[in-house]
Amino acid sequence: DQQVKQNSPSLSVQEGRISILNCDYTNSMFDYFLWYKKYPAEGPTFLISISSIKDKNEDGRFTVFLNKSAKHLSLHIVPSQPGDSAVYFCAASNTGSGNTGKLIFGQGTTLQVKP
Amino acid sequence: DGGITQSPKYLFRKEGQNVTLSCEQNLNHDAMYWYRQDPGQGLRLIYYSQIVNDFQKGDIAEGYSVSREKKESFPLTVTSAQKNPTAFYLCASSVQGNQPQHFGDGTRLSIL
Numbered sequence: 093d094q095q096v097k098q099n100s101p102s103l104s105v106q107e108g109r110i111s112i113l114n115c116d117y118t119n120s121m122f123d124y125f126l127w128y129k130k131y132p133a134e135g136p137t138f139l140i141s142i143s144s145i146k147d148k149n150e151d152g153r154f155t156v157f158l159n160k161s162a163k164h165l166s167l168h169i170v171p172s173q174p175g176d177s178a179v180y181f182c183a184a185s186n187t188g189s190g191n192t193g194k195l196i197f198g199q200g201t202t203l204q205v206k207p
Numbered sequence: 208d209g210g211i212t213q214s215p216k217y218l219f220r221k222e223g224q225n226v227t228l229s230c231e232q233n234l235n236h237d238a239m240y241w242y243r244q245d246p247g248q249g250l251r252l253i254y255y256s257q258i259v260n261d262f263q264k265g266d267i268a269e270g271y272s273v274s275r276e277k278k279e280s281f282p283l284t285v286t287s288a289q290k291n292p293t294a295f296y297l298c299a300s301s302v303q304g305n306q307p308q309h310f311g312d313g314t315r316l317s318i319l
Contacts (some may be wrong), residue, residue, distance in 0.1 A: 096249070126307055135211075135297050135310030136250070180247060191303050192257060193238050194265070195308060197249035 095119045096184050098198035099177045099182050106206055111169040115182035120164065122184040126195070127156060127167045139180075140167070172205045181202075210234065213311035215296050220285065221291060221317045228283045228314045230298030240283035240299040240308060243267060250297060256281055257303065285316060293317050 095118045105111045113127075123144040123199040128136035142156045142165070149156050155168045169176055179202050183195040208268030211232045220226045232239065237256050251302040256275040259287040268290025277280055281300075285292045295315050 098249075101247070133298075133315075134276075134312070135213075135312045138307040138309065141307060183250075185312070191308070192255065192263070193303065193308065194252060194255065195240075195250075197242075197251075199249045201249065 094199075095120045096196045096198040098180075098182060098201045100201050101162075101199070102202040102204070104206060105172050107147075107174055110146045111167075111172045111176065111203055111205065113167040113169075113180050113182075113203065115167075115198050116197075117165075117184050118191045119184070119186070119196075120163065121186040121188065122196075124185040124187050125156070125158060125165050126183045126185075127154075128183065129176075130200070132182060136181060145157060152182060169203075174205050174207050175206050176192045177203055211298060211300055211311035212307055213296075213314050215314060218314055218316045220225070220316060220319050223287045225284055225286050226316065228285070228296055228298075228316070230281045230283065230311060230314075232279050232281075232300045232309075232311075234300055234309065235278070235301035236309075237278070237303050238301045238308075239275065240301075241265070241271070241273065241281070241283045242297045242299065244295040244297060244313075253283065253296075 102108045110131045126141040126207040130136040158165045214229045222230040241253040254264035254273040272284045298311045301308045
């Protein structure tokens with residue numbers, strides 16, 4: 093049972109345009125969400141997170157939107173740069189269940205930003 | 208610099224052999240995690256530890272074992288019982304609970 097799903101395996105955008113990466117989840121107990129960026133043969137790097145008490149969090153070119161009723165979150169990158177080309181993972185956590193920090197990851201979306 | 212160090216970067220296992228992957232962190236984090244990544248899939252949790260001398264099974268613990276004798280170290284042993292060990296293994300740590308996890312650069316394990 094895939095509790096966190098990234099239905100688009102890949103996305104290609106032009107440099108300078110907006111990149112929108114989507115993520116859906118099924119477990120209504122999830123209350124903390126994160127986005128990670130991963131280059132080949134490296135570990136994921138934390139990008140941005142959002143708590144379920146908010147619907148938007150912004151950090152520079154990166155904004156995460158959370159729609160709890162739709163159980164959907166998205167990552168917007170504006171403007172996109174060639175260096176943003178990587179695999180992006182969304183992850184979710186239920187901080188109430190003993191606060192173990194367990195993260196459930198989506199399958200990842202490969203973003204390619206073309207110069 | 209503070210960070211997480213995984214070694215070796217590449218590891219080969221013979222049939223019936225146990226191998227141990229190292230993970231060391233100097234971030235003073237309480238919690239540590241082991242994940243496995245297979246092609247086209249997300250990261251799946253193998254084991255995690257919230258405190259020294261304590262650890263819990265994740266979603267795919269069968270065929271793996273861990274120890275947490277020191278705060279900074281969380282080695283993972285891939286035993287011969289793990290029939291499909293070929294994967295990219297990632298170690299992570301966090302301050303605790305709902306803090307972002309920081310990852311090492313991974314160990315790629317292959318079967319000879």
